[in-house]
Amino acid sequence: xxxxxxxxxxxxxxxxxxxxxxxxxxxxxxxxxxxxxxxxxxxxxxxxxxxxxxxxxxxxxxxxxxxxxxxxxxxxxxxxxxxxxxxxxxxxxxxxxxxxxxxxxxxxxxxxxxxxxxxxxxxxxxxxxxxxxxxxxxxxxxxxxxxxxxxxxxxxxxxxxxxxxxxxxxxxxxxxxxxxxxxxxxxxxxxxxxxxxxxxxxxxxxxxxxxxxxxxxxxxxxxxxxxxxxxxxxxxxxxxxxxxxxxxxxxxxxxxxxxxxxx
Amino acid sequence: xxxxxxxxxxxxxxxxxxxxxxxxxxxxxxxxxxxxxxxxxxxxxxxxxxxxxxxxxxxxxxxxxxxxxxxxxxxxxxxxxxxxxxxxxxxxxxxxxxxxxxxxxxxxxxxxxxxxxxxxxxxxxxxxxxxxxxxxxxxxxxxxxxxxxxxxxxxxxxxxxxxxxxxxxxxxxxxxxxxxxxxxxxxxxxxxxxxxxxxxxxxxxxxxxxxxxxxxxxxxxxxxxxxxxxxxxxxxxxxxxxxxxxxxxxxxxxxxxxxxxxxxxxxxxxxxxxxxxxxxxxxxxxxxxxxxxxxxxxxxxxxxxxxxxxxxxxxxxxxxxxxxxxxxxxxxxxxxxxxxxxxxxxxxxxxxxxx
Numbered sequence: 001x002x003x004x005x006x007x008x009x010x011x012x013x014x015x016x017x018x019x020x021x022x023x024x025x026x027x028x029x030x031x032x033x034x035x036x037x038x039x040x041x042x043x044x045x046x047x048x049x050x051x052x053x054x055x056x057x058x059x060x061x062x063x064x065x066x067x068x069x070x071x072x073x074x075x076x077x078x079x080x081x082x083x084x085x086x087x088x089x090x091x092x093x094x095x096x097x098x099x100x101x102x103x104x105x106x107x108x109x110x111x112x113x114x115x116x117x118x119x120x121x122x123x124x125x126x127x128x129x130x131x132x133x134x135x136x137x138x139x140x141x142x143x144x145x146x147x148x149x150x151x152x153x154x155x156x157x158x159x160x161x162x163x164x165x166x167x168x169x170x171x172x173x174x175x176x177x178x179x180x181x182x183x184x185x186x187x188x189x190x191x192x193x194x195x196x197x198x199x200x201x202x203x204x205x206x207x208x209x210x211x212x213x214x215x216x217x218x219x220x221x222x223x224x225x226x227x228x229x230x231x232x233x234x235x236x237x238x239x240x241x242x243x244x245x246x247x248x249x250x251x252x253x254x255x256x257x258x259x260x261x262x263x
Numbered sequence: 264x265x266x267x268x269x270x271x272x273x274x275x276x277x278x279x280x281x282x283x284x285x286x287x288x289x290x291x292x293x294x295x296x297x298x299x300x301x302x303x304x305x306x307x308x309x310x311x312x313x314x315x316x317x318x319x320x321x322x323x324x325x326x327x328x329x330x331x332x333x334x335x336x337x338x339x340x341x342x343x344x345x346x347x348x349x350x351x352x353x354x355x356x357x358x359x360x361x362x363x364x365x366x367x368x369x370x371x372x373x374x375x376x377x378x379x380x381x382x383x384x385x386x387x388x389x390x391x392x393x394x395x396x397x398x399x400x401x402x403x404x405x406x407x408x409x410x411x412x413x414x415x416x417x418x419x420x421x422x423x424x425x426x427x428x429x430x431x432x433x434x435x436x437x438x439x440x441x442x443x444x445x446x447x448x449x450x451x452x453x454x455x456x457x458x459x460x461x462x463x464x465x466x467x468x469x470x471x472x473x474x475x476x477x478x479x480x481x482x483x484x485x486x487x488x489x490x491x492x493x494x495x496x497x498x499x500x501x502x503x504x505x506x507x508x509x510x511x512x513x514x515x516x517x518x519x520x521x522x523x524x525x526x527x528x529x530x531x532x533x534x535x536x537x538x539x540x541x542x543x544x545x546x547x548x549x550x551x552x553x554x555x556x557x558x559x560x561x562x563x564x565x566x567x568x569x570x571x572x573x574x575x576x577x578x579x580x581x582x583x584x585x586x587x588x589x590x591x592x593x594x595x596x597x598x599x600x601x602x603x604x605x606x607x608x609x610x611x612x613x614x615x616x617x618x
Contacts, residue, residue: 053513077516084510092561093503096279101507104500104515109564116279120272132275133282135560155515 002065004029004191005050005080005159010059012042012049019045021216022059029158029189032182034196034206034223038236041212043195044085047161050193051082063159077105080159081152083145085167095139095147096132099123102151115154122150125180127173141168149177153184162194166201174198178205203227203248211235223249286565289558293572297352300576304348304583309591310339321345350476351579351596353484354537355547359574360492361530362548363555363566367506368526369432375549376534379439380417382543383446385535386469388413389542390450393464394457406468407539414535417442422524431509435527471544471597473582480540487536491529492571499563502526506561544597547574550608557611577604 003026012020020042027033035043048054050061052068061068063079071079081102093101099122103115123129126146131139136147145168152160160181166174182205185192196202202209203223211219211226213235219226227249232240243250306317316332320340323332358376365374376382388409392398398409424438425431454462495502501522504512509519538544551574552566559565581599588594 048510051514053510073513073518074516077514080514082510082514084508084514092556094279094282094560094562096275096282097503097560097562098507101500101503101515104504104517107500109497109499113276116276117272120275123275124271129271129275133278 004064006062008060010049011057012045013057019215023217025210025220027191027193029191030185032185032192032206034194034202034209036196036199036202036209037212042215043212044163047163047195051161074105079157081155081157083148083152083162083165085163092137094133095136098136098147099150099154102154118154122153126150142173159191164195200250286559290569297572297576300579301348304579305344307583307587308344312336346478346481347473347476350481351473351582352575354541355575355578356571357488357533357537358548359551359570360567361533363552363570364526364530366552367502368523369436371436377545380443380446381414381531381534382538383443384417385410385414385538386543387446387449389468390453390465394453394461411535411539418531468542470595471542472595473541484536491533496567502563546600547578550604551577554611
C-alpha cells in the first residue's frame, strides 16, 4: 500500500550549511509520527520542506504517491495542512473566522452553511465553543494554538503537519490536543506528523518516533524501540532513566553532577 | 455528535450570523452617512447658495428638460463643487483601501503608501517638474505625470530590492523606508536649489488638496478603482491568509510571492493615481484601516469596503471643513484630515481593550 505521506532521501541546505541529510520516512493513514530531537536538529526545517515552503536540495516528498512538486498549491492545500509554531499572534479576526480560513482551499468568496458547520464542529472538538466570537489576538497562547489546530482540521486534509503544537499548552490541554489528533488519525485515517519537545508526550501518543540528530535520522520506530537511555545520552547528551512499566516508555532525566558532584 | 453538541454548534453559527449582520449594518451605516455628507458638502462653499438652490442646480444638470436653475448656480455647482466632492470621496476611498492592503500583506501597522516611500517619491517627481521643469508630459500634466511615474518607480525599487533579498514583509518594509529617505533627500535638495516661488509650490503640493480636481481626473481615478477594488474583494480570503503570515498563506494554498507582488502593485497603482492629482494626503491610508479594524476586525471581506468608506468620509469631511472654516479661504485638506482624524484615532486606540 502507498503511504499517505512519504519522504525520500530529503536533503536541505541554507546556502552551504547543510541542515538535513537524506531523510527518509513513510507515514501511513491513521498513523501519528512524532518528530523529536534537540533544539536546532532540523525539525522545523524538515516540516517546512515537507510542506513545500522550502525547496529541498535533493530527494522528494510524495502525497499518496504523487510528487508534491508536480501538484498545484491549492491541491497540496487540500491534501496537507500545516500548523506553524507560534501562529496566530497577528490575527485580529475572530476565532470563528480564523478557523473558517482553513476552508480557503475550497472557497472562492462565499461561505456555505456546510463550511460554517464544519467550523462549528472543529471548535466543539477543541473545546473552543465559548471563544468563537472573541478576537484571536485577545486569547492566551494555549487557546491560540488550539485555534490553529482547529483550522488545520477544517482544511480536511489527509495529512496534518504540526510544529510544536503543544508548547504553550498546560498538561491538561496538551493531552486533550494529542487525544483529539490521535483520535482523528484513527477515525478519519489521517497521517499526522508532529514535532514535539516533550518525549514522554510523544511516546504516549505517537505510533512511531523519528529521532533527528544534527540533520540526520538517528532512529526511527515504535517509541519502545527508539526511546532508550542510549539514545538520550547520544542525541541529547543527558543521563536519564527510561521506565518501561507503564503503557508507554517514560523517561526521567537524572541530574548530572548532582549531590555526588558537590561532595 | 450528541444533541447538546449540535445545539452548541447552532449557537456558534447563530452568533456568527449576528456578527455578520452587525458588520453589514456598519457598512450600510457608513454608506448612508457618506451619502448624507455628500448631500451636505455640495451645498457648502464661498458662493452662498441655499440647499434648495444647490440641489436644483444638480437636478437641472442631470435632467435639463425637467428642471431649470440659474446658469451661474449651475456652473458653480457642476464646474466647481460636484466633481470636487466626488473626487474627495474616491480619493479617500482609494487611499484607505491601498493602506489596508499594505498593512495586511506587510503585516505592519505602520505600512502605508507614505511610510513606504511611494508618496515621498511622488513628491520628488512633482518637485522635479516644479523646480526643473523637466518631465515626460507638458503643460498641465507635467507635475501629475511626474508624480505618478515616480510613485511607480518607488514601488518598483521596493519590489526590486525585496526580490533580490527574498520577498517578505520585513524586506519590503525596510526597502520602503530606505526609498522614502532617499526620495525625501532628493526633494530637499531640489527645494534647496529652487527659487522662493518654486519652493512654495513644492510645499503646497505636499500639503495635499483636492482643489485641482476636474471631471476627467475624477474619471481616471474612478476607472482605476473600478478595475482594482472588485478584484481585491474577490481575493479577500487570500489577503486574510497573507495577513497571518507567509507560512499560513502558503499552507492554505496561496501562491505567496506572486500574490504579494500583485497586491503591492495594485495598492501602489491606486495610491499613485490618486496622489499625483492631490499631492500627499497622508494619514488617510494609515488611519482609516486602523479605525475600521478596531471596529469590525481584520476580515478583508468587511475591512476593504468599510475602510474605503471610512476613508471617503474622513477625506470628504475634512475637505468640507477645509472649505468652510475660513471661507472663502480654503485650507489644504491634508492639514485638516490630521486635525480631524488624529484625536478620533487616539480615542479609539486608548479605548481598545487589547492595545
